[in-house]
Amino acid sequence: MHGIICWKMSSTSPESQYLRHTTQTTTSNHKGNVFAEPQALTKTPRKASTQGTVLTEIQSNMGPLTTPTKGRETGTGEPWTPTSNLKMLMSAASPEIRNREKYLCMDSEGGDAMDPELGEEGEKQISRKEKSLGLLCHKFLARYPDYPNPALNNNISLDDVATDLNVERRRIYDIMNVLESLHMVSRLAKNRYTWHGRANLQQTLAKLRQVGEEHRYGQQMQQIRQRSLEKEFDSDGEEKENEEVEGGEQGQKEMFFVELPGVEFKAASVNSRKDKSLRVMSQKFVMLFLVSTPRVVSLDVAARILIGEVQVADQDKSKFKTKVRRLYDIANVLRSLKLIEKVHVTEEKGRKPAFEWTGPEDFPNVKETTATTATAKRKLESRTSVDNCAKNLFSSLGSKRSFTRHPSLIKLAKSIQEDRRKINSAPTSPVKNDSSSSEFFPTKMAQLAAICKIQLDQQSNKVVDGTPKPAVTVTEALPAQQKAAKKPGAPQPPVLTPTEARDSTVHLTPRAQFTPQPTGAMSFHPAQCSPLIPMLLPQHQGGGPYAIYMHPSSFRPHPLTRPQPTSLAVRSMTFEDKTGRSPSDVTVQGHSSATNKLPTSSPSALKRVCSERTSEESPSKAKRIDSSTRDTSPKLCEILQARLKARRGGLVSSRPSPRALHLDPEFVNTPGSSVAVAANQTLEQNLETFLEKEEKVATSDSEAGLTPVRAVPLNPQHLHTETLIPTGYLIPISQQSLFSYKDHNTESSKDFTPSYNIYHTPTAGSRPPPIQEFTPTSLPLHRPPPSSPFSAQGHRFPSPAILNFTLQNLGLIPGPGSVPACSPGTAHTPEHPSSMPSPLPPHLGPHQRGGMVFVKPMSPVPVQHQMTSPGGRPLTLISLQQMTTPEGTALPQHSFFHTPLATVVTTSHGHTAPAGTKTVYIPQRKLDVTNEDT
DNA sequence: GCCTCCCGCCATTCG
DNA sequence: CGAATGGCGGGAGGC
Secondary structure, three states: OHHHHHHHHHHHHHHHHHHHHHHHOOOOOHHHHHEOOHHHHHHOHHHHHHHHHHHHHHHHHHOOOOOHHHHHHHHHOOOOOOHHHHHHHHHHOOHHHHHHHHHHHHHHHHOOOOOOOOOOHHHHHOOHHHHOHHHHHHHHHHOOOOOOOOOOOOEEEHHHHHHHHOOOHHHHHHHHHHHHHOOOEEEEEOOEEEEOHHHHHHHHHHHHHHHHHHOOHHHHHHHHHHHHHHHHHOOOOOOOOOHHHHHHHHHHOOOOOOOOOOOHHHHHHHHHHHHOHHHHHHHHHHHHHHHOOOOEEEHHHHHHHHHOOOOOOHHHHHHHHHHHHHHHHHHHHHHHOOOEEEEEEEOOOOEEEEEEEOOOOOOOOOOOOOOOOOOOOOOOOOHHHHHHHHHHHHHHHHHOOOOOOOHHHHHHHHHHHHHHHHHHHOOOOOOHHHHHHHHHOHHHHHHHHHHHHHHHHHHHHHHOOOOOOOOOOOOOOOHHHHHHHHHHHOOOOOOOOHHHHHHHHHHHHHHHHHOOOOOOOHHHOHHHHOOOEEEEEOOOOOOOOEEEEEOHHHHOOOOOOOOOOOOOOOOOOOOOOOOOOOHHHHHHHHHHHHHHHHHHHHHHHHHHHHHHHHHHOOHHHHHHHHHHHHHHHHHHHHHHHHHHHHHHOOOOOOOOOHHHHHHOHHHHHHHHHHHHHHOHHHHHHHHHHHHHHHHHHHHHHHHHOOOOOOOOOOOHHHHHHHHHHHHHHOOHHHHHHHHHHHHHHOOOOOOOOHHHHOOOOHHHHHOOHHHHHOOHHHOOOOOOOOOOHHHHHHHHOOOHHHHHHHHHHHHHOOOOOOHHHHOHHHHHOOHHHHHOOOOOOOOOHHHOOOOOOEOOOOOOOOEEEEEEOOOOOEEEEEOOOOOOOOOOOHHHHHHHOOHHHHOOEEEEEOOOOOOOEEEOOOOOOOOOHHHHHO
C-alpha cells in the first residue's frame, strides 16, 4: 500500500505535467483536446480542426493494434497501472489529491488547465456538482466524436477513461451503461468498449420507440398520470392498481435489452448481463419519452413504470426511491447527450421533476420493427446481419418492378452464396449466433421481407412520380419561414401540445440545418440516396483526399447534440405551467391522442402485417431468398475486395471504414442490392471506380500514416460488411420509394429521414406519429443543393443510388481536389469546389464555444468547411476521419445561438408565457447544461 | 426540508 | 480466485 500510495502521489504531479505536455503535443489527444480552451478553439478553429485531424490520424495509426487512448497514454510513458491500482490509489489517495486532479481537469475546461499544482487543497471544495455524473459524462463525450470514423479504432479503455477523468471506475460504468443502452458504445471485452457515437442513435431511438410502443408505455404512462391525478384527490395513499393495462401486457414483463443490429454482437461473450438494470432502465426511460406525446416524462411516472408496478406500495417506496436515484443517474447522462432536459411539471400537487425529450424526433420509424426489439431473450443480435440481408433481398425483390436484377449479378450471387456458406460455416465466424439466429428468424426474415416488399410495391406504385413534395417547402430552417409555412401548411402536428410545438420549433432550427431533408428538393439528398455518401475531400494534412461518408444520420437532425459542444448555455426551460392547468392534464390529453394513434395503429398494424406476411410467405422461401441476397452483395463485395487487394498488393482490405459498414449495413445493404440489380452493369463499373477510389483513399491514408483499417479481426463477417459497402453506396431505391411513400402517407410536412425510411413498413407509413412528429427538421437543409442537376435526375432514375454512385465516381475520380462534386447533391454546385480546397475558415463554429468547455475535438475531423449550396443551405463536408455530422460543423454556427429561433413560444402553460401558455425557450439546444449547474 | 445524486460497499459475474 | 461489473441505498450537498 505504502508503495502504491507513494507512487500515486508522485504520479499525481506527473500526471498534471502529462496533461500539460499532452496539450502541447498533439499526441495526447485526450486531454488536450478534451478540454480545450474555448478561446483557443474559437480563435483558431482551423487549427483545432487540424489538431483533430492529426489526432485522428494518429489514432488511426495506432489503431488496430492499440487503443488509441491507451497508446497515447502509453506513449506518455505513464506508469499507469490498471484499474485496480487506480482504485487503490484513488481510495488510498487523499481526497485532496483526488480533488486536485479533478480540479485540474476542471480547470482545463475553464481555461487553463494545466497547472499541475494548482489543485492543492483549495479545490477540495469541489462542489458536488463538479463531480456530477452529468459533468463527467460531458467530459467523457468530449473525448469522442459524435460520429466517429469507423475506420479508426474507436476503442475506449475504461482504465484510460477513468484515469483521464479522474474518477472511479464505478462512475464510468454508469456512463457506459447508459451509452451502451443507446448503442453509442458497445462492449468489446473486458475493459474495452467501442465508441460508436451517435451513428446509431437514430436507429436506436427508432427501435426503442417501437419497443416502447409495443409495450404500451405510452398508455401506461397515461394511466399512471391519470391515476395519480385521481388519487391525489382521493388519497394518494396507494394507487389503485393500474394494473389494468399492464396486466394485459404483462407479457412484456421483462423487457430485455434492446439491441441494435450493427452494434450488438460484438462482444458476445460479454453480453451476459445485458438485461441488467441500468441499461434496460435507461432504454425504458428513453422509450417513455419516445412514446409519450408531450415529450415530457416526470420522474415519478417513469419510476413507476420502471418498477413495473404502478402502484407504490410501502415497501415499494424504498424501491421507488432507488429507482429514482437511478433515474437521476440516467437522466444526467442523457442530459449530457442533450437528449433530454430537466423541466418541471407543475401539477395540482405541485411541481414535479420531469424531463423533456430534446433529442431527435423524427427518426425513421420503421426500420425494423421486426423484431429487433429485444423483448425476447433470444439473442437477436446476430440477426442484424441477417435482417440486413433479408432486407436487401426483399427490397430487391420488392423492387423488382423497378429494378431487375441483372443476370450477371445473379450469377455472382450464386457463387457468392456458395462462398458464403463456406465462410459462414467457418467456426470462427463471430456470428455463430447468426446461424442460430437465422434459424430463429426465418420468420422474422420472412416478415421483413414481406414488409419490405409491400412497402416497395406501394412505393413503387405510388411513388413513381418522384417528386416528393417537400413536406415543407420551406426549406429554410428559418423559424420565421417555418412558422409561416407551418401555419398555412396545415400539416400540423395533430396534437398541438405546447410541447410539441415547442419541440418543433426547437428542433427546427438545428435540424433544418442539418437535415438534408427533403424539402423541396428532393432533388437529391445524398442522405436519402444512401446512407453513406462518399465524398472526396481534400485531405487536411495528409494531403490525400479523404473519402467522406456521410451518414444520413448525420444529416439527420441532431440539433441538440451537435451544436452543443459549443456553448453550454444553461437553458432554463421551464415546463411548468403556472397556470392552473396542470401540465399533467395537458400531457395527458396530448398523450392520449398520441397514444391512441400511435400505439394502436402503428404497432398493432405492424404486427398484423407481419403476421400476415409471415403466414403468406413461407419463411423458408423468404429465408432462402434472403440467403441468396445476402450472399450476393457480399459476394460482389468480396470480389471487389479481392480486386482491391490485388491492386493494393496485399493491403488488407482495409476499408477505411469497416465499421461504417457494420453499422449501416442495414441501410446500405438493401438498397445496394437493389441498386445493383438495377444498374448492375453500371454498377460494376462504378464499383471498380469505387474500388479504385478506395484504393486511393487507402493509399492516402496509409501515406498519411493512418493505418487503413483497423485491424479488426478479419472475420468473414467483417469482410462481408465491408464488402457490402460498395453496395451501400447505391442505395437509391429506397429513397425514391421513401419519397413517394412519404408524400403519400405523410404529409409533406413530415419528414422522415429518407434513408431510414426506406424500410418503412406500411404500417409505419400509416402511422400517425409522423404527423406529430412533424419536425421542422425536415425542412431545413437540403444539403444537397437542390439546384444540382442530379436532383432532378434522381427522381427520374430508378435509383438515385445509382446516380449517386455515378456521381461519386465522376466526382471522386476526378480527384481529391475535384471535390465534392462527388457528392451528389453538393458536388454540382460550383461553389463547393471552391470551398473545398480551403480549409474552413471562417466558420468553425463548432469549436467556438463560449464557455467552455469541452470541446470535442474530434470528432470528426473537423469540419472542413461549409459549403453553401446554392440553395443557401450550408453544406458541410467532413473529412473522412470522423464523420462529422454536418451539424457539428458548419451549421452549428447558425444554430448555436439562435435565440430568436428559440423564442418560439408554444402555447402551453407558459409559466413564463403570459397567456397561460408556456413559453419555451428552446432554441438553444446547444446549450450545455453543464454550466448551469454551477 | 426536500430534491439530487455522489460515494462506495458489496454482491455478481467474468476471465 | 482475483478482477471487472454494477446493484443499491446511505447520507450529504444544494437550494
